Amino acid sequence: MGEAPDSGPMFDGVRIGRPAAGALRHAGYRALPDLPEDLDELLSLHGVGPKAVRILTEARNTRRSW
Template identity: 50%
Template sequence: MTTLSQLRKAALGLPEVEEGTHFGMVAFSVRGKGFASVTKDGWVQLQMGGEGVDKALGAHPQGERLERAGKVIGFRVPLKAINGKDLNELVYVSWSHRAPKRLAAALAGAQKAAAAGPVGDLPSAIGKPATRALLGAGIESLEQVAGHSEAELLELHGMGPKAVRILQEAMTERGLTFRS
């Protein structure tokens, strides 16, 4: 079972996402294009193409196909009926569907780079989720990490207190500190 706060963290952890409202619902958009929203009765609605919808329905039969004028526009599922990991994946698919192609490609490249191994001088001990989070935010070095506050880093999806502590230790060795 997931919550609105988990959806919010997953959505806002992606590049250039803004939170707002759409017809009274909490909604998330990337460069002005909506990709996820939550109805007042607790259904998460995700914009995605037909292939993504088919895959989502296969994994979550309690969900529903969203159509407008006979055209598939997305998928919806009760927020309480989906686990956090699956929600993260669906939010990413929806974001990728609506994000500008170059932005989506840049994030996909960052994820591949994180999976391949160490990136720049970022300590591998922070883990792959934290590395992906940093790369997704355009941060590839400790010097770039120093341009952010601890709070900003903790807002990134995949970044936790342990990763921030490890980054702080590595930065201290180089005479760097987080931005205040």
């Protein structure tokens, strides 16, 4: 099975940076709903830092309010 294509700094339409986006895809996540409820759990992934978690939290909250 091949690697997922590099889609750059975007994850499910959210610009979080190439390292964080790649780390999430490599861990098997494909969209915001796939992520754990506690996004701080993602900090254990190499490439995902506090800024990416903050951006993902904001994106999740925005999408839930639709």
